[in-house]
Amino acid sequence: MHDEPLHPDLDRRADDVAGQVIQWRRHLHRYPELPNRESGTERLVAEHLRSLGLDEVRTGVAGHGVVGVLRGGLPGDRVIALRADCDALPVPDLCGADFASEAVDEDYPGGPFPVSHACGHDGHTAMLMGAATVLAGVREELPGTVLFLFQPAEEGPPVDEKGGAREMLAQGACADPVPTMAFGMHVTPYPKGYLGYRVGNQYGASCMVRIVVKGKQVHGSTPWQGVDPMPPTGAIITGIGQLYRQLDAFDPVTVTIGHIEDVGRFNIIGESVTLWGTVRCIDEADMSDVQKRLTTLADHTAQAYHCTATVEFLQDVPAVHNSAPWVEAALPTFRRVVGDDKVVETGATLGYDDVSEFVNAYGGLYVMLGVQDAELNDDGVPVPVEGGRGIVVNHNPGFYLDDDTLVTGVRLHAHVAYDHLTGALTTRE
Numbered sequence: 001m002h003d004e005p006l007h008p009d010l011d012r013r014a015d016d017v018a019g020q021v022i023q024w025r026r027h028l029h030r031y032p033e034l035p036n037r038e039s040g041t042e043r044l045v046a047e048h049l050r051s052l053g054l055d056e057v058r059t060g061v062a063g064h065g066v067v068g069v070l071r072g073g074l075p076g077d078r079v080i081a082l083r084a085d086c087d088a089l090p091v092p093d094l095c096g097a098d099f100a101s102e103a104v105d106e107d108y109p110g111g112p113f114p115v116s117h118a119c120g121h122d123g124h125t126a127m128l129m130g131a132a133t134v135l136a137g138v139r140e141e142l143p144g145t146v147l148f149l150f151q152p153a154e155e156g157p158p159v160d161e162k163g164g165a166r167e168m169l170a171q172g173a174c175a176d177p178v179p180t181m182a183f184g185m186h187v188t189p190y191p192k193g194y195l196g197y198r199v200g201n202q203y204g205a206s207c208m209v210r211i212v213v214k215g216k217q218v219h220g221s222t223p224w225q226g227v228d229p230m231p232p233t234g235a236i237i238t239g240i241g242q243l244y245r246q247l248d249a250f251d252p253v254t255v256t257i258g259h260i261e262d263v264g265r266f267n268i269i270g271e272s273v274t275l276w277g278t279v280r281c282i283d284e285a286d287m288s289d290v291q292k293r294l295t296t297l298a299d300h301t302a303q304a305y306h307c308t309a310t311v312e313f314l315q316d317v318p319a320v321h322n323s324a325p326w327v328e329a330a331l332p333t334f335r336r337v338v339g340d341d342k343v344v345e346t347g348a349t350l351g352y353d354d355v356s357e358f359v360n361a362y363g364g365l366y367v368m369l370g371v372q373d374a375e376l377n378d379d380g381v382p383v384p385v386e387g388g389r390g391i392v393v394n395h396n397p398g399f400y401l402d403d404d405t406l407v408t409g410v411r412l413h414a415h416v417a418y419d420h421l422t423g424a425l426t427t428r429e
């Protein structure tokens with residue numbers, strides 16, 4: 001791909017907004033909001049987009065989502081959707097920065113919870129706000145339309161609420177204009193400024209599982225007069241550890257029970273036990289099989305102890321498909337933006353991201369942006385650099401990201417958008 005005269009201009013404009021991106025990110029970091037409660041973030045984003053004079057700024061999309069539409073000044077049919085997720089997590093903030101979060105959400109279902117941006121969505125939101133500044137600045141030279149998608153509840157809304165990417169689509173976020181490509185990126189513990197991509201599933205398929213094992217409540221001294229739901233619960237968890245052996249070992253699957261709620265007491269056998277967990281599959285074709293086997297396991301194990309089990313699968317998220325043609329089309333752009341040597345293939349992950357709803361529907365890519373004090377060893381695995389802050393994975397209370405790297409994300413958004421609209425980055429004519 002030859003360089004367009006606008007490319008250096010995009011970079012200059014990204015440099016100009018970089019300081020403000022850091023300010024936005026630090027503000028968001030200090031004031032994080034849990035899924036479906038992102039009202040402050042929504043306000044900040046909407047105010048900014050309006051200040052840029054976008055053609056449309058819609059708020060309240062799927063809760064606190066914001067959609068911005070920027071129509072370019074040149075004729076063109078292509079529509080690039082740039083997506084950032086905006087929500088935080090119910091974990092404490094141990095990142096050590098002076099802008100660390102002290103937020104507590106008192107009213108959240110299941111809470112109160114400490115709240116922090118342990119997944120780095122503060123960075124995603126700030127980078128896309130910066131990209132909006134850059135692209136609005138060159139709007140007269142854009143042959144097509146940019147759709148900005150600021151998405152709430154990527155981490156999953158409270159179990160009784162709707163939310164996230166699927167709900168944004170249901171509410172028409174991409175109905176008009178309809179994207180011809182979707183793009184986004186996730187910050188990750190890779191070396192700063194590196195771009196990681198994977199041909200195939202960048203993220204795995206996921207769902208939440210809730211299993212309610214029911215017995216009969218009774219005093220702890222007379223278990224024979226009731227039915228104890230605790231022993232089958234233990235047996236179900238043990239059985240889950242064997243599920244993977246029933247599936248092709250070359251397509252990784254994990255089933256994790258991360259949380260258990262028991263309603264008993266030390267001397268009371270409770271009526272029920274609720275298990276909360278997650279199923280992850282690299283190959284989403286395995287998902288229904290795992291669900292069937294897990295249901296059989298829970299059902300029959302409970303029966304063996306004269307209990308019942310109800311198994312529900314909630315909040316399913318499809319895998320993120322980065323197809324080979326899209327990767328091939330985008331590599332020249334990626335290499336120009338971050339440098340040839342910093343574009344690397346990543347391994348598979350059983351993490352999930354509901355950006356899949358956008359990428360799978362409209363084509364496009366989701367990639368990883370390295371933001372930590374790391375280097376790649378000979379096997380391409382990130383390892384800590386001496387004197388750095390180490391490698392701290394997303395969702396860890398100590399997760400950190402390097403502010404100075406955010407400008408790279410701004411440039412990526414801007415270059416991918418421009419190259420797509422001009423027809424240099426696409427899989428179709």
Ligand SMILES: [Zn+2]
Pocket residue numbers: 119155394395
């Ligand atoms: Zn996350």
Ligand SMILES: [Zn+2]
Pocket residue numbers: 119120121154186
């Ligand atoms: Zn995330």
